[in-house]
Amino acid sequence: MTFCMAAYGVSLRRRSRTKGDQGMAAKKTLSVDFYGDAKDWFGIWIANIFLTLVTLGIYSAWAKVRFKKYFYQHTYIGGRNFNYHGKPVNILIGRVIVVALISLSYVPLAQGWIFVLFLLGAPVALVMSARFNARNSSWSNVRFNFVGSIGRAYMVYLVYPGLLIVCLMGAAALLFWLVIGFDSPRLAIWALANGPMIPVVVGIVFCLYLAAVLIYVPVLQRLSQSYAANGHRFGDYQFYFDVGLGPYVAALLTATMWGIVGLLLGGAAAFVLLLPFGGALNEASGIIVGYAAFGVGFVSYRVKVRNILLNNLVLAKGQVVHRFRSSAVVSEVLVIVVTNVLAVGCTLGLMLPWAMVRYYRYMAENTFVRVSGDLDDFVGQVTDYKNSLGEAYGDFEGLDLGIGL
Amino acid sequence: MSRDKHPQVTAVEGQAMQSGKSALHEARLELRKDGSHLYLFDRNNGEQLFDCLAQRAKLEPAMGTAPRRVVLPGGHLFLTTDPGIADLLGEQSRGRIQSALERFSALSFALIVGIIVSGWLIWRFAVPLGVTIAAASxxxxxxxxxxxxxxxxxxxxxxxxxxxxxxxxxxxxxxxxxxxxxxxxxxxxxxxxxxxxxxxxxxxxxxxxxxxxxxxxxxxxxxxxxxxxxxxxxxxxxxxxxxxxxxxxxxxxxxxxxxxxxxxxxxxxxxxxxxxxxxxxxxxxxxxxxxxxxxxxxxxxxxxxxxxxxxxxxxxxxxxxxxxxxxxxxxxxxxxxxxxxxxxxxxxxx
Known part of the structure; x- marks a missing residue:
């Protein structure tokens, strides 16, 4: 009897100590693991396309859920996977609404109003979309949530961009006036068209454009990323994100540099590829060079922005703070993307599932969570967010907060 | 879930999370002999975590190699890699058809042909028909x-x-x-x-x-x-x-x-x-x-x-x-x- 008691006590103490260790002191870095397989995903993907075609597009909502579920459920952190809970019917209704609105914009008499509606409705739709996606995503049976306010969304996605454009244009006009010194815009236009000032004017306009992009893009990227990240919750934990403007400017400059590299490589590729055809495919060479420059620049920008997000993101409740880290490297991602595009192109799209899995796996492998505490500690609300109209049908294709993940 | 015959499998091992909690339990899902009730046990301490009517458990369609998900009333979750779960819960034929269609096999290549054929039919007939109707109206x-x-x-x-x-x-x-x-x-x-x-x-x-x-x-x-x-x-x-x-x-x-x-x-x-x-x-x-x-x-x-x-x-x-x-x-x-x-x-x- 005594022995039994003692043994029980010991085991109890040991249990509670392990529990305590995990709760307070344990700090470990977990990798994100992706166990998806190109062959498995190919089977689902090809069934998705077939059923979507046969149902004239209606199955696409179900296909989207299959896609999301496949990638979420094969992504693990600490041995537990994610899941996507979106209901196909709700996604279908969201799509029907979007298609109806777009069709309305073709009705000649409604055109002007639809444009205003789109502009004013966009921030609301963005927030609804973010809510839908967050609330329908879970890890280890705990759901994410998005609580960013609509008012703030208007500021971030409508008011600030508008103000920034007005300010930049005002500054440009002022500079123009100071440098050229004409009394009226008409004369400035005349100078642009006829005068000996053309190189000067073009130079000024180009510099202004560059400066505007260098200010506009980082400022807005930072605003939207910060709004999106800080609005997310996981169970009773909150995401925090704060970073200065510097990394964004650096990201844009890096992307520009890579864009120039892409331009040169694309030019070389176009030259080699089109040499046998002579001048007959001039348009095609232009397209290749354009895609190479823009595509390479875009991919590298995405990688940089993703790294900024994850390296400054924190998931916390009280004293418990989990951190994230991204180790994605632009050159490695570019190698993957370029070979993916070539493989998909050469197989008329059949290698697309393989390419998707390969890209996704690289991104997962280069994402880490530095856990301080216990993975068993998250508690979420058990709410099924399907009753409110806005929350059920909020999945609007192509709308995202620009979180850049 | 309706079933025609008694399942061969009466218990499946896996992992469970209780409603809205990330805490992970090594668990076992057991079906009562008469097939009416399900019991969820913690394998480490033998405690019963949850029980419900068998028909209220929802087995989600298989998704690649990911564990099968069983959603229990109230949002409790049971995960298992044991294929016996399909038998235990009497998976309906719809779920099985979907898995067969989505499995990478000879059928996948038949689907490629199907895509080409249906794409051509749509391009040649469905779209022109719809466009003509829309244009006329x-x-x-x-x-x-x-x-x-x-x-x-x-x-x-x-x-x-x-x-x-x-x-x-x-x-x-x-x-x-x-x-x-x-x-x-x-x-x-x-x-x-x-x-x-x-x-x-x-x-x-x-x-x-x-x-x-x-x-x-x-x-x-x-x-x-x-x-x-x-x-x-x-x-x-x-x-x-x-x-x-x-x-x-x-x-x-x-x-x-x-x-x-x-x-x-x-x-x-x-x-x-x-x-x-x-x-x-x-x-x-x-x-x-x-x-x-x-x-x-x-x-x-x-x-x-x-x-x-x-x-x-x-x-x-x-x-x-x-x-x-x-x-x-x-x-x-x-x-x-x-x-x-x-x-x-x-x-x-x-």
């Missing part, structure tokens, strides 16, 4: 509005008021009337002629029935009524057969279908596909041009003109393009090449 006042907007843009940005005199305009108007009289009765009205001061030798039709003729065309061919009538007849073909509208609907339909089929392929591939659908649109547009050429030849002949006028028109245009580097290749163009159109029309006339 579009109200005339929408079309008038499209014309109005297009003409406004044309007059205010591209060109100035035509410099043709009254007599020249009246001649073209007369040709148009002769042509429309040869049309079926329901198509005879609703056409309006507009002249614009553009140097290029051209004419075009807007969906609402506005025919736009450039000064260039009248200056070049005004002395030859067969040519002008042939060109007008071609443009009338576009209006009567609602080509402009059909083009609009068709490109919208192909675009939507491309988005639906490949909604989540990422920015680069989506671009490629959208551009591909643009090329398909161009192919349709060239088909419409050929159809309008046929229409034009027939109509000008019926109205008593020499159908060779349209041929002469393209011969003259063809002669003017010496430097072929300025002309895009046919697959990148809205119109078939002049050679092809001429060849086709000469065949028709023979």
């Amino acid at each position: 579009t109200p005339q006042n929408w079309l008038d509005q499209i014309d109005k907007t297009a003409l406004y843009t044309l007059r205010n940005t591209w060109s100035f008021e035509s410099r043709l005199d009254e007599e020249e305009r009246r001649d073209v108007q007369g040709l148009l009337e002769t042509l429309t009289e040869a049309l079926p009765a329901r198509h005879q009205t609703g056409f309006k002629l507009h002249f614009v001061n553009l140097k290029m030798v051209n004419a075009f039709a807007l969906p609402g029935g506005s025919l736009v003729v450039t000064d260039g065309l009248v200056e070049e061919f005004g002395s030859n009524p067969d040519v002008v009538a042939g060109v007008l007849a071609h443009e009338l073909g576009h209006v009567v057969e609602r080509h402009g509208l059909k083009n609009l609907y068709r490109s919208a339909a192909t675009y939507l279908l491309v988005l639906a089929v490949l909604g989540d392929v990422g920015p680069v591939f989506e671009d490629v596909l959208v551009n591909a659908s643009f090329l398909v649109d161009l192919a349709y547009s060239r088909e419409f041009e050929a159809a309008a050429d046929d229409f034009g030849l027939k109509l000008s002949k019926q109205a008593g003109f020499d159908p060779g006028g349209l041929v002469a028109f393209f011969e003259s245009l063809n002669k003017q393009i010496d430097d072929d580097s300025l002309v895009p290749p046919e697959w990148l163009s809205t119109h078939p090449s002049f050679e092809r159109r001429l060849q086709r029309m000469r065949q028709q006339l023979d």
